[in-house]
Amino acid sequence: MTLMIFLVMFITESATEKLCPLRASIDVLEGEYFFLCFPESMLHFETEGYTINWYKENAGRQKLIKETQRIISQMNFLEFWPAELSDSGNYSVTHRQNFTIQKWTLNVLERNKSSCFNKNHLTTEIQNAGTGHSLKCSDLSVNENDSVTWYKDCKNYENETERELDFKTLTVQHSGIYTCKIFISHNGRIYHSTSTIKLVVEEDAPEAVTLEIVGRDEEIETEIGKEEILNCTGFLGYDMQEDASLYWLINETFPEKCSDIPKNDPLICEEEFKKLHLGNKFYVTRLLRIKKVRDEDLHHNFTCKLQADEAVQIKIVKLKKGNTRDLPVHLFTTGMILAVLLPCIVIAMTVVCVMFRVDLVLFYRNICRRDDTAGDGKEYDAFVSYLKDCASTSEEEREFALKILPMILEENFGYKLCIFERDVSPGGAVVDDIHSFIDKSRRLIIVLSQNYISDTAIYELESGLHKALVERKTKIILIEYMPISDYNFLPESLSLLPSKRVVKWKKDKSLPVNSRFWKNLRYLMPAKPTKSNTKGHCNNLDLGSEGTQPWTGGCDCNAVI
Incomplete structure (x- = not known):
């Protein structure tokens, strides 16, 4: 029995000797379990009890360490659950009458938030390729049931869980930084302790090579x-x-x-x-x-x-x-690509310019604040001619000519229109008045439909055609208010006008102020700075339940108005 007790004491003492190396300076990572200890063989056992005191130097004086839930003193062990940055300092342990057993300097290193190790907390091992080797995890736990995980360059390494990592034959590819992580259970919580080894595997020295x-x-x-x-x-x-x-x-x-x-x-x-x-x-x-x-x-x-x-x-x-050098391949390739792309780009730009010609011109006018009306001596931007024959009058057409057209062009875009029925006082010579007002206008807008056959309208048209084709003083804009399949009722000279000067009205689709109809009409009108208070839509017009409001003005079938 005595022999058995002696063997247990010997084994325990040997294990303690192994766990407690005599190091003067120790580095440990914050947040990890750690302990300071000294071998029990350094104690002088006596029959009477003895006291172990642990101290930490504070402002040049030794301060007795009192146990807490985090720092625990057990005979020759001082445990940290876990170590914190504030634990850095000089430690010592005494026995009996202040007899100092051992001293340490503890350095608690700050953890690297972006890595699994601190570069100042690793050891380096250099080995030759082709040999076997084993990496050992610095064991800070006595319980062998504590789990172990190995990492290489901070990535889980082949699910290794042994205390030692064995390599039968080292290669250069085995070089790297290996981290061993031990998980320790204490008071219902899991703590961990890590050790990191940098393994450098070198190739054997090469044989001599002939120059x-x-x-x-x-x-x-x-x-x-x-x-x-x-x-x-x-x-x-x-x-x-x-x-x-x-x-x-x-x-x-x-x-x-x-x-x-x-x-x-x-x-x-x-x-x-x-x-x-x-x-x-x-x-x-x-x-x-x-x-x-x-x-x-x-x-x-x-x-x-x-x-x-x-x-x-x-x-x-x-x-x-050598032969005459051909054009370098990269220059030839670049040239071919440009030769193909440039025509495509030109064609694409041409198509875009043609398709969006009206939008581009209007955008240019707005940017440059262009004004073609300044100083030309004209009083009106356009004279509006429409059907005035009451025998075949169209209320929608009259509504369009007398209300919608002036509201958008005058109130939204700042144009000044001359509408005979609205702007000319009755009693004058109709023919002379028409000729005079067309002469004062920069454009002649003709609201064209199948019913455009009255004597007055025909005179307005012929007078405008004479000024456009002969005198070249006024440009004509044709608004096709209703679809026309046969233009034989119009003067033959009208066919000499460019087809691009015809704008087609498409009822509700053309009502919004930003519709294609109003853009095409503004494109044909003289350039003039747009008002800043342009309205976004003409839906504010009260057009009745069917989209139009009957005209309530009077009509003299024997006169222009």
């Missing part, structure tokens, strides 16, 4: 008068050989040095010797600059020589006259 010139003998196509730069590079192996030399010969003759003759600029010269270190390989290089290729250069041998110890390597370069 050689990179590339084989070659012929370079060139042109007379062109500049050529010949490059010669030699591979020296994995150690820089100080006695290595690399140089050019032109038909067994040394060329001039480019840096030796600053004033006399030689046609062919040799650049300075350069050493290169790429990875673990060493190179030397030298350029031969031919500033203008001559005919005689096509018959020369340009020889590059690499010498180190007694080994010699050579490479011969010759120049030959």
